[in-house]
Every structure is written in structure tokens, then in C-alpha cells.
Amino acid sequence: xxxxxxxxxxxxxxxxxxxxxxxxxxxxxxxxxxxxxxxxxxxxxxxxxxxxxxxxxxxxxxxxxxxxxxxxxxxxxxxxxxxxxxxxxxxxxxxxxxxxxxxxxxxxxxxxxxxxxxxxxxxxxxxxxxxxxxxxxxxxxxxxxxxxxxxxxxxxxxxxxxxxxxxxxxxxxxxxxxxxxxxxxxxxxxxxxxxxxxxxxxxxxxxxxxxxxxxxxxxxxxxxxxxxxxxxxxxxxxxxxxxxxxxxxxxxxxxxxxxxxxxxx
Numbered sequence: 001x002x003x004x005x006x007x008x009x010x011x012x013x014x015x016x017x018x019x020x021x022x023x024x025x026x027x028x029x030x031x032x033x034x035x036x037x038x039x040x041x042x043x044x045x046x047x048x049x050x051x052x053x054x055x056x057x058x059x060x061x062x063x064x065x066x067x068x069x070x071x072x073x074x075x076x077x078x079x080x081x082x083x084x085x086x087x088x089x090x091x092x093x094x095x096x097x098x099x100x101x102x103x104x105x106x107x108x109x110x111x112x113x114x115x116x117x118x119x120x121x122x123x124x125x126x127x128x129x130x131x132x133x134x135x136x137x138x139x140x141x142x143x144x145x146x147x148x149x150x151x152x153x154x155x156x157x158x159x160x161x162x163x164x165x166x167x168x169x170x171x172x173x174x175x176x177x178x179x180x181x182x183x184x185x186x187x188x189x190x191x192x193x194x195x196x197x198x199x200x201x202x203x204x205x206x207x208x209x210x211x212x213x214x215x216x217x218x219x220x221x222x223x224x225x226x227x228x229x230x231x232x233x234x235x236x237x238x239x240x241x242x243x244x245x246x247x248x249x250x251x252x253x254x255x256x257x258x259x260x261x262x263x264x265x
Contacts (some may be wrong), residue, residue, distance in 0.1 A: 013191035019089035028064035038111035038262035044117025047174035080177035121147025141261035151185035155216035198227035
């Protein structure tokens with residue numbers, strides 16, 4: 001365990017047993033001033049094949065400070081070495097660890113949110129589905145920043161435009177590495193936009209940037225709403241998918257959503 005104090009946050013790296021290997025969790029705990037904090041799990045982006053805890057640092061710090069909340073940033077296993085379902089199972093183990101440690105962190109295991117960017121948005125909503133199905137832990141809010149939701153890559157008209165193939169090819173490569181078995185691309189814990197079992201998921205905030213993924217985000221938001229899940233949608237013009245994880249307005253909206261959904265009764 002590595003522990004540091006930085007700008008009012010106690011930051012610690014913790015290693016836990018994941019689904020297939022040890023994984024690293026980075027804990028961000030603000031001074032609670034006697035109040036009990038909510039818990040927020042955060043998943044970094046990187047297309048399932050890349051990304052780091054360092055890349056999640058801006059978002060994790062901001063959520064910890066501004067909510068305030070005990071934030072656990074999850075260093076989940078990456079494809080192709082560790083394909084599906086290792087990453088979402090890592091996420092669920094991180095969730096179990098956070099619940100088990102919450103009291104010691106002056107946090108409330110009954111007030112849990114989950115958030116993520118890009119592939120991390122996929123994992124956030126899929127871990128929410130796992131938690132619902134296993135009925136051990138209740139998640140009260142999910143915040144998805146430019147989430148990857150559609151392994152079939154059939155949503156959105158922009159995929160036909162000449163300017164988009166490099167991004168499309170990269171996403172296709174990442175999905176092939178993460179979901180090497182074609183049947184996995186319809187699994188509800190991998191392809192949430194195609195899931196027919198969305199009822200009972202936590203209230204959602206879905207944020208999109210000005211890119212080809214906007215349509216799949218809005219398709220998922222519509223599906224959640226039809227399933228009875230309270231869902232808010234935000235769109236941010238003039239920013240990219242990659243930039244959304246550190247976009248000031250998007251992070252402010254995410255924090256406002258988490259504060260409303262995780263407030264103490």
C-alpha cells in the first residue's frame with residue numbers, strides 16, 4: 001500500500017485479488033469533517049485494452065473533492081491478455097472490497113455510486129447490472145461519460161463518413177481483443193445497448209461528446225427510460241470523447257448528479 005496526502009486528499013494504492021490476477025485500486029478520501037461519505041467507484045477509459053489509473057486521476061480527484069465522496073479508482077485487467085469477462089468481474093470484486101472497507105474509511109456502504117469514461121462507462125453500467133443480478137450490493141447512481149456501449153458498432157450514421165475510419169478501426173480492434181468470441185458481443189454484461197434486461201438498474205447520467213458515439217449513448221438512454229430507469233442525458237459540443245473525462249462542465253454535471261442521488265437520508 002502506498003499512501004500520500006495531496007491537496008486535502010488521502011490517496012492510497014491497494015492491491016486486491018481480481019478475477020484472474022492481482023489488481024490495483026487507488027483510493028481517494030477527502031477529509032470528512034465528521035460526516036459520513038458516500039462511495040463512488042470510477043473506471044478509466046482506454047478501449048478495454050489501455051488506460052491507466054493516472055489517466056483517471058483528474059476525474060477521481062474532482063469527484064472526491066466536489067461531491068465529496070470516497071472514490072475508488074479501479075485498475076481493472078486489460079485485453080487482449082485478459083478478455084471478457086475479466087474486467088467486469090474485477091469491477092465487481094472492487095465493489096465488494098469497497099463495501100467491506102467503507103466503515104473504516106468513514107464512508108457509507110449503503111450510498112454507492114459508480115462512474116466511468118469510454119470503456120470505463122461500459123464497465124460502470126455492466127457492473128451495475130452484475131450487482132443488480134447478484135443482489136448483494138445496491139448501487140444508487142451510475143454516471144457514464146462517453147461510454148462504449150455497442151460492440152456491434154451498428155449505431156450512428158457517422159461510421160459511413162470518410163473522416164471517421166481511423167477511430168472506427170481502433171474501436172473495432174479493441175472490441176475484437178476484449179470480446180474474441182463473437183457470441184460475447186451480445187452478452188448483457190458486454191453489450192448494454194442490446195440488453196433486454198435493463199429494469200432495476202440505478203438512475204443514470206449519460207454524457208456524450210460531439211462524435212459518432214453520441215447515437216449509441218442516446219439509444220441506451222432511451223432504452224433505460226423505457227425500462228423505468230430514471231435517466232438524464234447531457235451532450236457537450238466542442239469537445240472530444242477523450243477530453244470528456246476532464247471536461248469541467250461534464251465533471252460538474254456528474255458531481256451534481258452524484259450529490260443528488262447519494263445524499264444522506
